[in-house]
Amino acid sequence: MTIPVGSSVTLRVPASSANLGPGFDCVGIALGVWDEATATVTQEPGLVIEVTGAGADAVPRDERHLIHRTMTTTWRHLGVEAPAGLHLSTHNAVPHGRGLGSSATAIVTGVAAAQALSTGGELDLDVVNTIACALEGHPDNASASVFGGATLSVTEAGEPLTTTRTVPLRLDERIVPVVLVPQTTLSTHTARSVLPELVPLATAAANSARTGVLVHALTSDPSLLTAGTTDLLHQESRRPSYPQSMALVDALRGGGLAATISGAGPSVLVLTTAEHIGRVGEIAATRGAVWQVLTPGVPDRGVHRVG
Incomplete structure (x- = not known):
């Protein structure tokens, strides 16, 4: 499958707090601090990355960028050919290196962007969750950023990816x-x-x-x-x-x-x-x-x- 030139998607992804007390690597909660990214397939070959906001001076603007690396890996899992030209524009509000899930936010963004571009815009959150959790290595941050609210997740070994089962928790409104x-x-x-x-x-x-x-x-x-x-x-x-x-x-x-x-x-x-x-x-x-x-x-x- 080839993604058409001009295909574009803009996503918002929330921060998260994980390891909630005893819920190590399994319980997470989404926080209303949002990263935003737009990915566009371009006619001109090559990768162009623009970054503003939190951590903008510290993140790479080439193939090492975490969102781009995640998109490439996701396309490989989905059996989709990565486009020759891609423009990625991101604005980060989630602080980096503070325990608020900035890496998971980037990974969820990359998985969701790759899938949305592959399907013409539709997001399958269960697929996004499974791939994002496998790439992140533990499911608590990623699942909260995928589904919002509070989440309880468990992982089961599988091929080619570890399977994550996530249960949304109905958070008490108080x-x-x-x-x-x-x-x-x-x-x-x-x-x-x-x-x-x-x-x-x-x-x-x-x-x-x-x-x-x-x-x-x-x-x-x-x-x-x-x-x-x-x-x-x-x-x-x-x-x-x-x-x-x-x-x-x-x-x-x-x-x-x-x-x-x-x-x-x-x-x-x-x-x-x-x-x-x-x-x-x-x-x-x-x-x-x-x-x-x-x-x-x-x-x-x-x-x-x-x-």
Whole structure:
């Protein structure tokens, strides 16, 4: 199959927070911070990439660009011939290296753009989710950016791609996410490098129980959010990688707020209700470091076409 010259698609994709408390690599939540990209098949051979917004000075503008690499890989999986000429224009609002799923956002954008161009505009979100999660390597960020809302995902080994099954969670309308973004960055690779390869059975069992509480809290009972966001797998191992973030998590949780590291960090996510938003900012202001406080909301849709 050859994609016709002039074919074009514009997409919006939301940020995400993942590893929610005990929901390591399985529970994610979309955040109302949006990246936008337009991909157009051109008559002139070659690749042209324009980038504005967050991280614009740091991303490559050639075949190494993550969205373009993802599009090429997706076309290969779909059995579609990559076009000889492509113009890619992106505007990034999701901060890079802050634990808000910027890489997953780019991957979801690339998969969705490749599929939409191949089908004349139609998006199959289940296909986008499977390919994006396989390329990302873990499904929590990617699935939230694909479907919006809160998601619970599991993976099953398969060929040629790992299969991801995602269950959308009906988020309790009282829950408000507050994101505290530091000036520092941390790569996911660095954050994962300090995780233990083995955990005691009792720890794994307790963490699984906490994940069940988290799902119930997210969907039905926000009063259980503090208990449901208690993590036993990854945050303590990473404490030396983001000491200021963990100190803030400790302070917020000490104040009765459901705080957790967002993704691989170093941003902090607080799941609270409207009447407690002010307390989050007050506690953050006592910690010395400068934190950007965001209340982005949770979009009920993920990746979608514009226009």
